[in-house]
Amino acid sequence: MNSITLVIWMCVCLSQGRLSKTKLPEARLHDDILGINKYVRPVSDITKPVNVRLRLFLLSIIELNERKGTMSSSIWLDLRWFDEQLAWNTSKYSGLETSRVPFTSIWTPDILLRNEIGNKKGMKHTNFVDPTVRYTGEVIWWPGKEINTKCKIDTTKYPFDEQVCTLCVGKWYSDDSKVNITTTSSKINIMYYEESEEWELLDTSVELDTRLEALLEFSINLFRVKIKRRSAFFMMNIVLPVLLMSFLNQLCFVLPLESGEKIGMCMAIFLTFAVFLSLVGNSLPQSSVHMPAYCVYLVFQTILGILTISSEVFILRVYNNSCWDDSTLRRFAFTVAPCLGIPLANNIKSTEEDNVDLPTCKSKGYGEEICRKVAIKLDIVCGWVMLACNLAFTTGFFFFVNT
Template sequence: VSGAQGRFAYKLLSDLFANYSNALRPAEDTDRALNVTLQVTLSQIIDMDERNQILTAYLWIRQVWVDAYLSWEREAYDGIDSIRIPSSYVWRPDIVLYNNADDQFTGSMETNVVIRHDGQITWDSPAITKSSCKVDVSYFPFDGQQCRLTYGSWTYNGNQIDLLNKQETGDLTDFVANVEWEVLGMPARRNVITYGCCSEPYPDVTYTLHLKRRASFYIFNLLLPCVMISFLAPLGFYLPADSGEKVSLGVTVLLALTVFQLLVAESMPPSENVPLIGKYYIATMTMITASTALTIFIMNIHHCGPGAKPVPQWAKVLILHYMARIFFVYEVGESCRSPRPEPDPSPKAPVGSGGARGPASPGEAFVDLEGVPGGSASCAKGGCLCRQGSSILRNVEYIANCFRDQKAASKRTGEWKKVAKVMDRFFMWVFFAMVFIMSVLIMGQAV
């Protein structure tokens, strides 16, 4: 029986193609359009090149049409219902991918076609396509893309070939999951467009591939390192001013973020839309630049020296009194609950005065010549001792003035150092809050 069917198959093939030509459109009525049904199955996403805006995909393309010259009676050929022959034997519609971006213009694979007894031809062919895709990276790495695959006849207009979509969506049954992209859907839509070159309408079927990027890789390799590095920037304010590493830390963090910024820029297309992660990098780098500049300004205040002017009264009240308590900035010897009391500003008795003796401060000396043997009495008796006593008084007064000036300069320097320390602590918490808010905003896009 099988041998008989084989002989009938050869006879059927010989009879079908005896007077057949695959160069003409197989329609009995040339005024009527030939219906071609298209169905696309997405098998795999091979690559998504964001920089060149090219989507490479592996598709299974099925085209179904009726050839009026390739039908037969099954009873005449031992009940043969269908045959499979090379696709080059029959006429095929010139359905092409309109937005093809392949430089070699490779089409579908030359597979066999299935011909039924009623003339219906089914052509299933796999194809690796490279299509142009408009990429919007504004929300990278939490972005989604819409890539279109537009199929239509290249030479036949709508009056000759009517292209139809078999289903409202592309087939995703055999799709192999991609590690970077998640496919949300693949709706299909039939369009009829009249181009400027021709007056006839040209139908096409457009499949819109909805993709969503899996952001886990970019979160752990680009985003989290940047967040951790950016949290180091406010700690530069916590370093002691005498360590000499405050500015170095800010510059090091800035260089590290620049490296991550270059990595993102290499993979993104050179468009005007800045990626979300790029905006985060730029904002963080701007913040670190501002923190480094403020660090230099605060270090200048810290090292102002003894020749600086006294701290203004408003700064003493606002910074040294209120802000120092808020940010728990105390000097050595001060208590966090009760600050060190200020020295008694009551006036001291001048050197050599004959009045009542007041308490002597560390920078002042009190000299009473009455207690010196032969002091005032000796001055009355001889001018030599009086001249020696005046010289001693001048020397002691000079030393006392030096101690007084040194103490005042030391006090001014200490006040300016405390002002710098309070400002360091204030800006540290301000920049910590800024880094935290920016990190929450960028992470919120992943939800």
């Protein structure tokens, strides 16, 4: 019985020896080093923090939502730290120097973007890449994801605006005495950055901020991205059509008063302008804190169109004043005529008392002539005034948004 037991024991030993010899070096390495507790910080002195080096790579800017105040971007982080428990002797594993290990098997810092929108803010909630461990105990982790972060957006100079958005990278529950995160550069790495069709990347910067929460210090790395809107599309599709239509209003004053088409032309231009404004309004940022200067410009152009229609109605009423009994327009025409350089006859007084004693036929004919001359002069003066106001406000708008 003892001999049979001895034979069985020898067979088992021989089979295990053969299996151990056929096992790959990296597999044996994983069996030896991955039995650690992933919740224990990898430091021999518990009074010292784990030093984690951080670099942020900006891959692309997907979208900037002005209405919601958010920025969507694609990033990945380069995180490096030392874990003494993961070091090994390369001679025992056929000269193996690096190995990828499962993410869930080792300790990792609780990194997250503090201003990210959504419940899954940590870098663990993503299609992460498993860390790479070197024989020295250095752990290299490159997690990446598409993020949607808050961004304070100032659209005052839309569509020629510049924005500064910040990515706040910090820790969730580990204070600075447990985990210390340091950046290795003063700029965001844009080596793999893909240019956006809507936004131009101007500059990046990195700052360190420390906040006190529950009597514990939490350092936050602020990665700032300065971008500028590419305005060529908006100039061709939003700004330029409005600018051209605004100057169409001035052509209403060029049309002769005898044509009978002045009001029709004014209303057609105004309705076209109003329909276009309703379409453009859906694409403008809706903000009451930072009112876009372009919205003010659109309101001014609308008011200018209303004033054009109103002035043309009044001028046509003066021009077609065929009834001498309209004393209000008569007094207005005789009062304004000298100011417009229209001379009055010596035997015709501009006062109401004198004009009443004139013969009816002579008074009516002379009054109609004065009203028509005044209307023509007013049409010219109003045209120049509207043009001057339009030029002044348009010049002021472009000067404001480009300074």
